[in-house]
Amino acid sequence: MDFLFTKEQEEFREKVIALLNTAEIQEKRKMIKKANLDSDPREIYRILGEQGLLAPNFPSEFGGLNKTLIEAAILVEEMSNSGIPEALHVLTSLIIGNVILLSATKSQKEKYLPQLADGSKNACxxxxxxxxxxxxxxxxxxxxxxxxxxxxxxxxxxxxxxxxxxxxxxxxxxxxxxxxxxxxxxxxxxxxxxxxxxxxxxxxxxxxxxxxxxxxxxxxxxxxxxxxxxxxGWSVINKALSVERTGLDYFVRAKRWFDLIYTREINNIPTESTLIELSRLRCKLDASRYLTYKVINEFNRLGAVDESLSAISKLYASELACEVVWKGHELRGVEACLKDNHGYSELYGSLESAYREAPGLTLSAGTSEMMLETISKLRLTI
The missing domain is CATH 2.40.110.10 (Butyryl-CoA Dehydrogenase, subunit A, domain 2)
Structure with missing residues (x-):
């Protein structure tokens, strides 16, 4: 492993966790989850924006904290851990916001970035x-x-x-x-x-x-x-795809679904072999997490993402998300996955919902076949 979080980054994580677990945000999270399956988290985003936390990697003149994409990724990870829908934020700030940072004119940055950073505007x-x-x-x-x-x-x-x-x-x-x-x-x-x-x-x-x-x-x-x-536009699109294919959006889903499975199963694991299988999945999640942060760290250092490395990360995380969900259904059974008596669905969603969503992760931002083609062209030599 060649990536470690700095003390300042860990302090940033603690600050984010503290805010996301306040009574105000958790109450809003419960309300939006109950209101609609396709959740609208914009009220929560505006609270984060008021604290300058919604786009931490943006320059302070545009509403950010002058931090890096590492802090932006930490925010996404902790939003997911707290049960707060992160997809709109990833699209708005992490992908489109960074395209504007990298490719827009000064006047365009002044127009768009403050709106994205304070949560008043979002983009797809x-x-x-x-x-x-x-x-x-x-x-x-x-x-x-x-x-x-x-x-x-x-x-x-x-x-x-x-x-x-x-x-x-x-x-x-x-x-x-x-x-x-x-x-x-x-x-x-x-x-x-x-x-x-x-x-x-x-x-x-x-x-x-x-x-x-x-x-x-x-x-x-x-x-x-x-x-x-x-x-x-192709050169700009490539910059966008580089950020989109870090694997972050896919890893956080895999982690969320694993937490849903593991929390339910930990007190009711029937065999040692099942415990070993869950432990293997946890190790794979750790590998995916560090691979994702390695890609993002490369972006911070070089101003660009290694295309083959990002393809590996995206492929690994999206396929792992499917593996996690399939293991959950194998352990729980279909009937059990349709029921929830423990309150976890309200926080993380359900395994039944995850089963329907997971295959799409291997298609979005480039199919697994496309990622394999990229890897073979750039990493494999005769």
Whole structure:
């Protein structure tokens, strides 16, 4: 292991834990869990934002604490441990916020980052399309440059986005020109989702967290909404994918589901072999955790993520999440997984819900097959 938390980072963790376990936040957590399966945690985010904790890696001038992505990851980990929905936060601050930090102009940073840091605005990712899924080189959505007006008109259809219904912006990838390479000619825009011409519809999903379709029919945005340079969106997207594929979002789910299984089973383990299997899973979780933080630490040091290492981390964490859930169902049985008499579902969710969600983790942010292809190209040599 070549990663250790510093004293300051451990102190930051303790501060986060103390705030997340206050009566005010825990009461709000219980209320949003009861209100809707597809939880809306924005009230909690605003409390974190008031304390400057929602985006700790942002510069202080934009509402952060001048810390690193390590602290941002610690926040996500502890939110999950406390039963607070973290998906919208990961999309808004950890992924899109860092894309803006890395690729936006100063005026764009001044516009967007304070809103994301205080929890008043949230954002989602609009990449995938019906015919092409995660193959961003084949995007068909288009943005047409209205040069005389200083605006773009966007047309297209995006699918399988998360938390779109409670997001204020969508970071959208579109084609702005036809280049010889399909990876050229792409551009990114921050689109206000309340714009005229935006239609958002829910897509039926097995998961408790809904997926959404977004249709953009001539949505007009000014040229200041473009993140990065025109036709150079692929380089910006790669930065976003690097942060998205650290494995963090997948590890915290695997850990949450393991806690649900282990807490229930620890006083009722029938055999020594079962205890050994659970111990092996715990070791795998430790490996996933340190691999995730290694990827993030590399990003802090170099300003970029090792693409093959992030692919390994994402692959390992998402497949491990599935393994954890399957073991839970093997131990508990289907009927037991549908019931909850211990109060754990209210905090962590249920194994039945996890069973429906887990397979999707091996698809989002790039399928396991795509991760294996990346690893084979960059790590395996003849």
């Amino acid at each position: 990712i609009l990449y995938s399309e019906p015919k092409h899924g995660s193959d961003l080189s084949s995007l068909e959505s288009r943005a047409y440059n209205n040069e005389d007006l200083g605006t773009y008109s966007i047309f297209g259809r995006k699918v399988y986005s998360m938390k779109t219904h409670i997001s204020d912006y969508g970071l959208i990838a579109v084609r702005t020109s036809e280049k010889q390479s399909k990876y050229d000619g792409l551009s990114l825009f921050m689109v206000p989702l309340n714009s005229e011409g935006v239609t958002i519809s829910e897509i039926p999903s097995l998961s408790d967290e809904s997926l959404y379709e977004v249709i953009l029919d001539g949505v007009v945005v000014d040229n200041t909404c473009m993140i990065g340079k025109e036709n150079d």
